Amino acid sequence: xxxxxxxxxxxxxxxxxxxxxxxxxxxxxxxxxxxxxxxxxxxxxxxxxxxxxxxxxxxxxxxxxxxxxxxxxxxxxxxxxxxxxxxxxxxxxxxxxxxxxxxxxxxxxxxxxxxxxxxxxxxxxxxxxxxxxxxxxxxxxxxxxxxxxxxxxxxxxxxxxxxxxxxxxxxxxxxxxxxxxxxxxxxxxxxxxxxxxxxxxxxxxxxxxxxxxxxxxxxxxxxxxxxxxxxxxxxxxxxxxxxxxxxxxxxxxxxxxxxxxxxxxxxxxxxxxxxxxxxxxxxxxxxxxxxxxxxxxxxxxxxxxxxxxxxxxxxxxxxxxxxxxxxxxxxxxxxxxxxxxxxxxxxxxxxxxxxxxxxxxxxxxxxxxxxxxxxxxxxxxxxxxxxxxxxxxxxxxxxxxxxxxxxxxxxxxxxxxxxxxxxxxxxxxxxxxxxxxxxxxxxxxxxxxxxxxxxxxxxxxxx
Amino acid sequence: xxxxxxxxxxxxxxxxxxxxxxxxxxxxxxxxxxxxxxxxxxxxxxxxxxxxxxxxxxxxxxxxxxxxxxxxxxxxxxxxxxxxxxxxxxxxxxxxxxxxxxxxxxxxxxxxxxxxxxxxxxxxxxxxxxxxxxxxxxxxxxxxxxxxxxxxxxxxxxxxxxxxxxxxxxxxxxxxxxxxxxxxxxxxxxxxxxxxxxxxxxxxxxxxxxxxxxxxxxxxxxxxxxxxxxxxxxxxxxxxxxxxxxxxxxxxxxxxxxxxxxxxxxxxxxxxxxxxxxxxxxxxxxxxxxxxxxxxxxxxxxxxxxxxxxxxxxxxxxxxxxxxxxxxxxxxxxxxxxxxxxxxxxxxxxxxxxxxxxxxxxxxxxxxxxxxxxxxxxxxxxxxxxxxxxxxxxxxxxxxxxxxxxxxxxxxxxxxxxxxxxxxxxxxxxxxxxxxxxxxxxxxxxxxxxxxxxxxxxxxxxxxxxxxxxxxxxxx
Numbered sequence: 001x002x003x004x005x006x007x008x009x010x011x012x013x014x015x016x017x018x019x020x021x022x023x024x025x026x027x028x029x030x031x032x033x034x035x036x037x038x039x040x041x042x043x044x045x046x047x048x049x050x051x052x053x054x055x056x057x058x059x060x061x062x063x064x065x066x067x068x069x070x071x072x073x074x075x076x077x078x079x080x081x082x083x084x085x086x087x088x089x090x091x092x093x094x095x096x097x098x099x100x101x102x103x104x105x106x107x108x109x110x111x112x113x114x115x116x117x118x119x120x121x122x123x124x125x126x127x128x129x130x131x132x133x134x135x136x137x138x139x140x141x142x143x144x145x146x147x148x149x150x151x152x153x154x155x156x157x158x159x160x161x162x163x164x165x166x167x168x169x170x171x172x173x174x175x176x177x178x179x180x181x182x183x184x185x186x187x188x189x190x191x192x193x194x195x196x197x198x199x200x201x202x203x204x205x206x207x208x209x210x211x212x213x214x215x216x217x218x219x220x221x222x223x224x225x226x227x228x229x230x231x232x233x234x235x236x237x238x239x240x241x242x243x244x245x246x247x248x249x250x251x252x253x254x255x256x257x258x259x260x261x262x263x264x265x266x267x268x269x270x271x272x273x274x275x276x277x278x279x280x281x282x283x284x285x286x287x288x289x290x291x292x293x294x295x296x297x298x299x300x301x302x303x304x305x306x307x308x309x310x311x312x313x314x315x316x317x318x319x320x321x322x323x324x325x326x327x328x329x330x331x332x333x334x335x336x337x338x339x340x341x342x343x344x345x346x347x348x349x350x351x352x353x354x355x356x357x358x359x360x361x362x363x364x365x366x367x368x369x370x371x372x373x374x375x376x377x378x379x380x381x382x383x384x385x386x387x388x389x390x391x392x393x394x395x396x397x398x399x400x401x402x403x404x405x406x407x408x409x410x411x412x413x414x415x416x417x418x419x420x421x422x423x424x425x426x427x428x429x430x431x432x433x434x435x436x437x438x439x440x441x442x443x444x445x446x447x448x449x450x451x452x453x454x455x456x457x458x459x460x461x462x463x
Numbered sequence: 464x465x466x467x468x469x470x471x472x473x474x475x476x477x478x479x480x481x482x483x484x485x486x487x488x489x490x491x492x493x494x495x496x497x498x499x500x501x502x503x504x505x506x507x508x509x510x511x512x513x514x515x516x517x518x519x520x521x522x523x524x525x526x527x528x529x530x531x532x533x534x535x536x537x538x539x540x541x542x543x544x545x546x547x548x549x550x551x552x553x554x555x556x557x558x559x560x561x562x563x564x565x566x567x568x569x570x571x572x573x574x575x576x577x578x579x580x581x582x583x584x585x586x587x588x589x590x591x592x593x594x595x596x597x598x599x600x601x602x603x604x605x606x607x608x609x610x611x612x613x614x615x616x617x618x619x620x621x622x623x624x625x626x627x628x629x630x631x632x633x634x635x636x637x638x639x640x641x642x643x644x645x646x647x648x649x650x651x652x653x654x655x656x657x658x659x660x661x662x663x664x665x666x667x668x669x670x671x672x673x674x675x676x677x678x679x680x681x682x683x684x685x686x687x688x689x690x691x692x693x694x695x696x697x698x699x700x701x702x703x704x705x706x707x708x709x710x711x712x713x714x715x716x717x718x719x720x721x722x723x724x725x726x727x728x729x730x731x732x733x734x735x736x737x738x739x740x741x742x743x744x745x746x747x748x749x750x751x752x753x754x755x756x757x758x759x760x761x762x763x764x765x766x767x768x769x770x771x772x773x774x775x776x777x778x779x780x781x782x783x784x785x786x787x788x789x790x791x792x793x794x795x796x797x798x799x800x801x802x803x804x805x806x807x808x809x810x811x812x813x814x815x816x817x818x819x820x821x822x823x824x825x826x827x828x829x830x831x832x833x834x835x836x837x838x839x840x841x842x843x844x845x846x847x848x849x850x851x852x853x854x855x856x857x858x859x860x861x862x863x864x865x866x867x868x869x870x871x872x873x874x875x876x877x878x879x880x881x882x883x884x885x886x887x888x889x890x891x892x893x894x895x896x897x898x899x900x901x902x903x904x905x906x907x908x909x910x911x912x913x914x915x916x917x918x919x920x921x922x923x924x925x926x927x928x929x930x931x932x933x934x935x936x937x938x939x
Contacts, residue, residue, distance in 0.1 A: 053733070056534065058534060058535065060534075061537045061538070061539075063539045078516075078517075080518045081519040081520065082519075082520045083522070084521070084524065105514050105517045105596065111515070159735060161856075204857065205856045206856060207857070237857075275510055275511075277617075277651060356516050390885070393863035395660065395881055397660040398659060398880070400880050402881065402883040402935040403883055404859070404935070421885055421887060422933070423702075425883075425937045426937060459937040459939065461885075461936065462703075463703075
C-alpha cells in the first residue's frame with residue numbers, strides 16, 4: 001500500500017487468518033488505551049535478487065520481511081507507528097505508546113477514518129499475482145543471458161554496470177475499527193541490463209539501461225531482447241555533444257514523458273493542493289493542458305502495477321478521469337485531503353506501513369493519440385528528442401522547470417546526432433498547454449505511463 | 464566515554480556470532496560479517512499552524528554477508544534467533560558454491576569504536592513529544608512574524624536512534640550508538656497570486672538542546688521565510704554559459720556530485736567512472752583541495768565507525784587539483800590493493816555495503832568572498848540549492864539552485880528563479896579560479912542516494928568562482 005505496493009494484488013493468502021486475528025486483537029487493545037478509531041495494516045513479502053557483472057555473479061540478496069502499521073485516533077488526535085517485531089509484549093508496548101503519542105498532538109477537527117459506507121464492498125481479483133518461485137540459478141542464468149546479449153550486440157559495448165534479475169511477492173492486509181477487513185497479494189519479476197559503450201578514439205564512455213518488469217513471469221520480455229535494447233541505448237549516445245542555447249520544439253520519449261506526467265500527478269495530489277504547494281491550486285474545472293490531453297487514474301486496471309481492490313484506508317478504488325480534453329476534472333484525494341478541499345476521497349490513499357496515509361496514483365496514464373513516434377519526430381524541423389532527464393529542477397509551487405537532459409538533435413525530421421550536457425527549461429503550466437502531438441505508443445512499465453509527447457517550444461541551454 | 468555496545472542488546476551471545484561466522488567460513492569466502500541493527504525513528508510534523516502528525520517506527524534485524532572475490536551474498540532477517548541466523552548464513556554463502564569449512568574464524572572480542580564523535584547525554588528518543596510540539600509551534604509563529612506574506616509554514620522534526628553491531632570474520636566485534644535528527648522548514652509566501660517557496664533546515668548527531676541553543680530553530684524559521692519572500696521578486700533565470708559564484712556551505716553539493724561519487728572505489732574498480740585511471744593526474748584547478756572527513760564531531764555525515772566496523776578517517780581526495788585518493792570499503796580495498804578509509808556504508812541491515820561519502824568539502828582558499836563577486840562582470844551568484852545528480856559513466860552532473868541572483872558589473876543585483884546548472888565533473892573543477900577563505904559546512908540536511916540506498920551525508924564549500932558553466936534558465 002506504499003510505493004512498493006506495485007508488488008501486491010488481490011487474493012486472500014493462506015496465512016491471512018493469522019493477520020486478521022492479530023489486527024482484530026490490536027484494535028481492541030488500542031480501544032482499551034482510549035482509542036476511538038483504529039486501523040492496522042500488515043504487509044509481508046519475499047525477495048530474491050541477483051546481479052551479474054561481466055558474466056560473473058556480483059551480488060545475491062535474499063530475504064523475507066514483514067511489517068505492521070498501526071494508526072490510532074483518540075477523538076480528533078492521531079498517531080501512527082510501525083514495527084517488524086510481532087511479539088506480544090512488543091506489540092502491547094507499541095499500542096500503549098501510540099495511543100499516548102496521539103494524546104500529545106494537536107486536535108485536528110477533520111481527522112478520522114473514512115465513513116463506514118465508503119469502505120470497499122467488493123474485492124475483485126485484479127490478476128496481480130503469479131506464484132512462480134524462481135531459484136537463484138534460474139535468475140542468474142537470465143541475468144547472464146541479458147548481459148551477454150548486450151555485449152554481443154555491438155563491439156563498442158566494452159564494460160557493464162551489470163544485469164539484475166529480481167523476483168518478489170507479498171501481500172497486504174488492512175483492517176479497521178469499522179469492521180473492514182481486506183487483503184490482496186501480488187508479485188513482480190524484473191530484468192534490467194546496464195551496459196557501457198566506449199568510443200575507441202576518445203575513450204569516452206556512455207551507459208545504457210533497459211529493463212522489463214511484469215507481474216507474471218511468463219510475460220517478461222526475453223533476456224536477449226532486453227540486453228540488445230540496452231546495448232543500442234548505450235551505443236547511440238557515443239559522441240554526444242552540446243548544442244547552442246536556443247528555443248526549439250522538444251519531443252519527450254515514453255520514459256521522459258512519463259516523468260512529466262509524474263510531475264502533474266504530484267500537482268493534483270490533495271495534499272499539495274490544500275497546502276498551496278502546487279501550481280494547480282484552484283484550477284479544478286479549468287483548462288490546464290492542450291485539448292489533446294486526457295488523463296485517467298485507474299485503480300482496477302487488470303494486472304496493473306498500481307492496481308488494488310481498496311486503497312490505503314480501505315476505500316474502494318475506481319477509475320477517475322483527471323484531465324479530460326485539457327480540462328482538470330478531478331484531483332487525487334484520500335479522506336483527509338478531500339475534507340480539506342470540501343470533496344470526497346477518490347480512493348487514492350497511499351499508505352506507507354509506518355506513515356499516515358497520503359495520496360498516490362494507482363495506474364495514472366495519458367490516453368494515447370494517433371501519431372507514431374516517427375511521425376512526431378518527422379514533424380520537427382529543428383529541435384530536441386529527449387531520452388533522459390537528470391536532477392530535481394522542478395518547482396511544484398510555481399511550475400518552474402529546469403532539468404539536465406540527454407537525447408538527440410532533430411534536423412529536418414531526422415535524428416541527427418546525440419546531445420548531452422544541456423538543460424531544458426520552461427514552466428509546467430505552459431508546457432502542458434503547449435503539447436502539440438501525442439503518440440500512439442502507451443506502454444505500462446510502472447504506475448505512471450505516457451506515450452511520446454511533443455511540446456511546441458522550450459529553452460534549451462548548452463553552448 | 465560510553466560503554467561498548469554488547470550483543471546482548473540483540474538477545475544473542477558472542478558464541479552465537481562465532482557459530483554463524485564459522486558457517487560462513489567455507490572455501491572461497493574471503494570475508495564475512497554479521498550486521499545487527501536496531502532503529503527507532505520518530506517524527507512530528509506541522510502545517511497550517513497545527514502539529515497534526517506524529518509517527519514512530521521500530522525496526523530490528525540482521526544482515527548476513529559473505530564476499531568471495533568480486534561476489535557478495537547477502538541474506539537478511541527481521542527475526543534474530545540462532546536458527547534464523549543459520550538459514551541466512553547458508554543463503555549468503557551460496558555464492559562460494561561450497562559448504563566445506565576450511566578454517567575457524569578468530570574468536571570475536573567486543574571493543575569500543577576508536578572515535579567518540581557524538582557523546583549524547585539525553586537521547587532524542589527520551590525527549591517528550593510535547594517539547595517537540597512546542598518547538599514547531601514557535602517556528603510557525605516566527606516565520607509568520609517575519610513577513611505577512613508568509614501564508615503557510617510546514618515544519619517537521621525527525622529523530623532516529625540507531626544501535627548497530629558488526630561481527631566480522633577478521634575478528635572484529637564492535638558496536639556503536641548513532642543518534643541522528645533533523646529539523647526541516649518550508650514556507651510559502653504569496654503576493655498578488657504569485658506563490659513562492661523557501662526551505663531551510665539543519666541537524667546532525669546532536670541533542671535536542673542543539674535546536675534551542677541561541678534560538679537556532681528561530682533562525683531556521685526566518686531563513687526559510689526570507690528565501691520564500693526573496694523568490695517573490697525573482698525574475699527569469701538566464702540560459703547559457705556564464706561565470707557562476709557559489710556561496711559557502713550547502714552549495715558544496717557541487718563537490719558531492721561533480722567528483723565525490725566518481726571517487727567511490729567501486730566505480731573505479733569496475734572502470735565505469737569517468738575518473739577511472741586518473742590517479743595522480745590533474746582533475747581540478749590548483750586552488751582546489753578536497754577531502755572526505757567522517758570524523759567531525761556531531762556532524763550528520765560523521766560516524767565513529769563505518770558499517771564494517773572500520774574507524775572513519777579524513778581522506779584526501781584531491782590535493783591542489785591532483786587526484787590522490789578514493790573512498791573504500793573492505794571489498795573494494797581488498798580487490799584494488801588500497802587502504803581502508805572507513806567509507807563502507809549501508810542504509811540498513813537489508814542493504815549491501817557500498818563505498819559512500821561522509822562529509823565532503825573543499826578546504827578554504829585565500830580569496831576574499833567580496834573580491835570574488837567583484838571579479839564577475841555578468842554571471843550568477845547561487846547561494847542555495849535543492850538536489851543534484853550525476854551520471855558516473857560520462858561525468859555529467861546537475862544541481863539545481865533554489866536561491867540565486869544575477870551579478871552585474873561586480874554587484875549582486877536581482878534575484879532569479881531557480882535554475883539547473885549542468886557540467887562535466889572534471890571540466891568544471893578545472894575552471895574553479897578563486898576559492899574564498901570562508902569555508903562552511905552545511906547545516907546537516909543532506910541525504911545521498913546510490914543504488915537505491917539513502918544515507919546521511921554532509922558537504923561544505925567556501926565561496927568559489929567557476930569561470931564558466933551552463934546555466935539552465937529560460938531567458939536567452
